[in-house]
Amino acid sequence: MRKKVEDHNVFRQILLGTFIHSKSRTELEYMHNAAVAVNSHGTIAAVALGCDSLEDAKEKVLRETGWSDEEDDNDDEGEIHVYPNVGIFGKSTLLDWLAKYTFPLEASLSDLAKAKRVYTACVRRTLAHGTTTATYYATIDVPATNLLADLCLSLGQRAFVGRVCMDRADICPEFYRDASTQASLDATRKTIAHIDRIDPGYELISPILTPRFAPSCSDASMDGLTQLHKDRQIPVQTHISENKGELQLVKDLFPESSSYADVYDTHGLLTRKTVLAHGVHLSDAEASLIASRESKISHCPCSNSSLTSGEARVRWLWEKGIEVGLGTDMSGGYSPSILEAARQATLTSRHLAMQMQEGEDREKCKLSVEEALFLATRGGARCLGLADKIGGFEVGKQLDAQLITLGTVDENGLRAGEEESVHDAGNVDVFGWESWDEKVAKWLYNGDDRNTKKVWVKGRLVHSRR
Amino acid sequence: MRKKVEDHNVFRQILLGTFIHSKSRTELEYMHNAAVAVNSHGTIAAVALGCDSLEDAKEKVLRETGWSDEEDDNDDEGEIHVYPNVGIFGKSTLLDWLAKYTFPLEASLSDLAKAKRVYTACVRRTLAHGTTTATYYATIDVPATNLLADLCLSLGQRAFVGRVCMDRADICPEFYRDASTQASLDATRKTIAHIDRIDPGYELISPILTPRFAPSCSDASMDGLTQLHKDRQIPVQTHISENKGELQLVKDLFPESSSYADVYDTHGLLTRKTVLAHGVHLSDAEASLIASRESKISHCPCSNSSLTSGEARVRWLWEKGIEVGLGTDMSGGYSPSILEAARQATLTSRHLAMQMQEGEDREKCKLSVEEALFLATRGGARCLGLADKIGGFEVGKQLDAQLITLGTVDENGLRAGEEESVHDAGNVDVFGWESWDEKVAKWLYNGDDRNTKKVWVKGRLVHSRR
Numbered sequence: 001m002r003k004k005v006e007d008h009n010v011f012r013q014i015l016l017g018t019f020i021h022s023k024s025r026t027e028l029e030y031m032h033n034a035a036v037a038v039n040s041h042g043t044i045a046a047v048a049l050g051c052d053s054l055e056d057a058k059e060k061v062l063r064e065t066g067w068s069d070e071e072d073d074n075d076d077e078g079e080i081h082v083y084p085n086v087g088i089f090g091k092s093t094l095l096d097w098l099a100k101y102t103f104p105l106e107a108s109l110s111d112l113a114k115a116k117r118v119y120t121a122c123v124r125r126t127l128a129h130g131t132t133t134a135t136y137y138a139t140i141d142v143p144a145t146n147l148l149a150d151l152c153l154s155l156g157q158r159a160f161v162g163r164v165c166m167d168r169a170d171i172c173p174e175f176y177r178d179a180s181t182q183a184s185l186d187a188t189r190k191t192i193a194h195i196d197r198i199d200p201g202y203e204l205i206s207p208i209l210t211p212r213f214a215p216s217c218s219d220a221s222m223d224g225l226t227q228l229h230k231d232r233q234i235p236v237q238t239h240i241s242e243n244k245g246e247l248q249l250v251k252d253l254f255p256e257s258s259s260y261a262d263v264y265d266t267h268g269l270l271t272r273k274t275v276l277a278h279g280v281h282l283s284d285a286e287a288s289l290i291a292s293r294e295s296k297i298s299h300c301p302c303s304n305s306s307l308t309s310g311e312a313r314v315r316w317l318w319e320k321g322i323e324v325g326l327g328t329d330m331s332g333g334y335s336p337s338i339l340e341a342a343r344q345a346t347l348t349s350r351h352l353a354m355q356m357q358e359g360e361d362r363e364k365c366k367l368s369v370e371e372a373l374f375l376a377t378r379g380g381a382r383c384l385g386l387a388d389k390i391g392g393f394e395v396g397k398q399l400d401a402q403l404i405t406l407g408t409v410d411e412n413g414l415r416a417g418e419e420e421s422v423h424d425a426g427n428v429d430v431f432g433w434e435s436w437d438e439k440v441a442k443w444l445y446n447g448d449d450r451n452t453k454k455v456w457v458k459g460r461l462v463h464s465r466r
Numbered sequence: 467m468r469k470k471v472e473d474h475n476v477f478r479q480i481l482l483g484t485f486i487h488s489k490s491r492t493e494l495e496y497m498h499n500a501a502v503a504v505n506s507h508g509t510i511a512a513v514a515l516g517c518d519s520l521e522d523a524k525e526k527v528l529r530e531t532g533w534s535d536e537e538d539d540n541d542d543e544g545e546i547h548v549y550p551n552v553g554i555f556g557k558s559t560l561l562d563w564l565a566k567y568t569f570p571l572e573a574s575l576s577d578l579a580k581a582k583r584v585y586t587a588c589v590r591r592t593l594a595h596g597t598t599t600a601t602y603y604a605t606i607d608v609p610a611t612n613l614l615a616d617l618c619l620s621l622g623q624r625a626f627v628g629r630v631c632m633d634r635a636d637i638c639p640e641f642y643r644d645a646s647t648q649a650s651l652d653a654t655r656k657t658i659a660h661i662d663r664i665d666p667g668y669e670l671i672s673p674i675l676t677p678r679f680a681p682s683c684s685d686a687s688m689d690g691l692t693q694l695h696k697d698r699q700i701p702v703q704t705h706i707s708e709n710k711g712e713l714q715l716v717k718d719l720f721p722e723s724s725s726y727a728d729v730y731d732t733h734g735l736l737t738r739k740t741v742l743a744h745g746v747h748l749s750d751a752e753a754s755l756i757a758s759r760e761s762k763i764s765h766c767p768c769s770n771s772s773l774t775s776g777e778a779r780v781r782w783l784w785e786k787g788i789e790v791g792l793g794t795d796m797s798g799g800y801s802p803s804i805l806e807a808a809r810q811a812t813l814t815s816r817h818l819a820m821q822m823q824e825g826e827d828r829e830k831c832k833l834s835v836e837e838a839l840f841l842a843t844r845g846g847a848r849c850l851g852l853a854d855k856i857g858g859f860e861v862g863k864q865l866d867a868q869l870i871t872l873g874t875v876d877e878n879g880l881r882a883g884e885e886e887s888v889h890d891a892g893n894v895d896v897f898g899w900e901s902w903d904e905k906v907a908k909w910l911y912n913g914d915d916r917n918t919k920k921v922w923v924k925g926r927l928v929h930s931r932r
Binding site for chain 1: 800812915
């Protein structure tokens with residue numbers, strides 16, 4: 001069944017232009033006059049940078065790979081500017097941002113025609129925004145969850161697809177919960193078996209164990225998921241410490257636990273393959289516990305702000321030694337765009353700073369453009385155990401990347417191409433006097449899906465726009 | 467010279483569809499099956515609402531106006547959904563969001579070719595985002611300021627255009643300041659005289675007195691502006707209480723004043739025709755003073771968040787009895803979009819709420835969708851003394867409005883029109899099950915300039931997109 005992935009013809013390709021990726025948490029690397037050669041498995045076979053011209057760069061990777069010139073079918077020469085982008089932590093089912101609609105809407109997706117419509121729109125939409133890897137909270141329904149996995153595979157999005165576990169009858173509504181603990185675990189196994197069939201090596205699609213959050217799960221179901229986690233090394237995602245009402249609920253339901261994090265830990269669900277969404281109100285002890293278990297946090301600033309949940313302290317989490325990625329958390333978050341999430345991460349860090357006295361700590365609290373883009377790319381890859389596979393333009397990495405173009409303003413103040421309506425370059429206006437740092441900042445603050453001209457996942461072109 | 471305005475042929479027109487405007491601060495009015503008849507002066511001559519069909523609505527306004535059917539050249543029948551939008555408080559010159567570039571960039575606009583390029587892009591861009599009325603801080607340069615006024619007039623944007631006054635040599639950089647107090651006042655008079663010539667009735671373009679902020683102005687120049695304000699009833703705009711460093715500077719420079727607001731008040735600059743940008747850190751006494759003078763505040767959340775200035779308390783300002791509008795404050799704010807400003811106003815109110823204890827006050831602090839849209843429309847109109855002219859679909863008001871369309875998702879999960887690339891409906895996905903409230907909320911949170919299909923100012927179509 002590996003063939004299913006390979007069916008989508010991926011040819012050898014050579015990309016030319018300026019390539020940008022996160023070099024470290026605080027630094028972007030700009031590779032001008034560069035070439036990236038990608039083989040038919042979607043893996044980067046050679047990178048040439050620091051050349052005198054694009055032509056030189058191309059010749060260099062041709063020499064290194066021994067490929068002939070004909071294999072290059074790229075028509076973007078000289079214009080491209082690519083950014084690898086990973087790590088959306090979305091709840092795909094929630095296309096309406098109103099939390100009160102969550103359960104009814106998820107439940108309604110057991111209608112597979114509706115699920116197909118909503119999920120197709122969601123996967124295509126997030127791909128169009130440059131999200132090359134997504135983690136999904138699907139629904140409790142097995143066929144709907146399996147359908148989402150099928151759609152990600154056929155549309156080409158790298159994805160972790162989780163069937164939502166919620167079997168606790170005193171918390172979950174009757175119309176939308178697992179019938180029993182056993183039924184919950186059986187259903188989860190069915191979605192894993194489905195993904196085993198469609199993508200046996202988890203090359204593109206992986207299952208992910210998804211207890212919705214502690215209050216929705218019986219102790220027995222959490223223990224069962226932990227057993228699955230140990231047996232199969234399947235990653236885990238759940239929520240933690242999103243808002244204060246939830247904290248109180250956890251305290252009431254788990255009086256024997258010393259903290260929210262402790263609930264997961266005592267059930268064996270805090271491991272290095274665990275991604276925890278939010279982590280807004282974590283205590284010092286909880287952060288230390290999470291760090292010691294090497295679990296990760298997905299920061300969802302759009303959601304946390306729009307739902308008035310709070311402001312997660314990314315800098316503090318980093319200082320605790322916790323890896324952080326970025327999530328859109330639709331529909332708690334209003335936007336499908338990981339770029340909007342990165343933008344809001346910088347703004348949320350500034351709102352945190354505003355609550356501090358002027359001085360060093362206040363300045364330190366703020367996330368830079370570079371740090372926000374790190375969160376959206378390599379940070380996410382690290383959270384998902386993909387750091388050796390994706391996140392940068394390095395030989396041996398798979399090509400998960402997007403081609404970004406910015407708008408230009410001509411001498412008359414008109415946007416190039418605007419009069420002929422040949423394309424809509426969006427809201428980033430480049431006048432010509434901007435440095436590369438400034439261009440990237442303009443993209444972060446005013447860019448949108450119109451600037452994302454092409455998106456590749458594992459070398460396959462999965463989205464393009466003229 | 468009135469002719470210059472009238473040159474742009476505005477024909478009688480009848481708009482049909484669903485019209486939405488702010489009814490009050492907390493309520494939107496949805497007028498379905500409605501017709502709005504606009505005369506050749508751009509004024510609404512008749513409104514029919516609550517009809518059984520668009521055809522009925524059209525017949526009703528034809529009967530009321532006595533116009534013949536041929537006068538309707540509108541081809542959007544049945545699809546339109548219009549929102550009047552006013553009140554951007556921008557600094558047009560600052561197209562780069564980095565504050566450190568402000569003075570050099572403003573100074574460089576004395577190069578009129580460059581000014582034409584930057585201002586044309588700016589006015590066209592804000593029109594494309596549905597900003598029908600803008601207030602501009604231009605530069606200290608008279609020809610550049612006059613050029614901006616000319617461009618607004620020819621491109622059709624209602625605008626208050628201010629030449630920036632900054633004559634204080636100990637504060638303003640040598641390369642960018644008025645040569646003397648007298649030179650400053652003379653230059654300001656020249657820009658007023660220019661607008662007197664191109665739009666004598668201030669039908670579309672009005673001058674606005676623009677002391678940049680108290681620290682940049684000598685006492686004599688503030689007194690001189692106050693005299694102009696009294697003589698000519700020209701409105702005033704300036705900044706107040708944006709960030710804490712600025713507060714300290716004002717305290718140091720004006721030791722005799724009891725507060726920042728008091729500096730303006732003692733110079734006679736706080737009147738009902740004064741618009742103060744920001745007002746983040748106002749004291750209770752300052753807010754009371756501003757309220758008693760009936761001065762207005764323009765709330766600029768994008769700018770205040772990105773520059774870590776603070777969170778202006780809109781609800782508190784309202785409770786003090788102060789009228790509030792909404793501003794983009796480019797380039798302190800990163801976005802040219804008044805819709806983004808409205809969105810950020812809701813988020814900033816939530817960040818304020820997060821600093822409160824759970825309970826009534828916390829809930830009350832949050833701005834609703836309706837309140838954010840009020841700020842962006844009638845709130846702005848009231849701040850600018852235009853409440854009787856624009857801001858709603860009422861007989862006698864001028865037609866300043868935008869046509870909004872939202873994207874629809876077809877049964878296969880594809881966006882309608884997407885495959886044929888006939889249009890790009892942006893990021894608002896309508897599945898068909900949404901209420902009108904939900905559609906408006908989706909537009910506020912995910913809409914952008916792609917949803918703004920047409921923009922009218924004083925009845926003239928000033929922007930359209932397919």
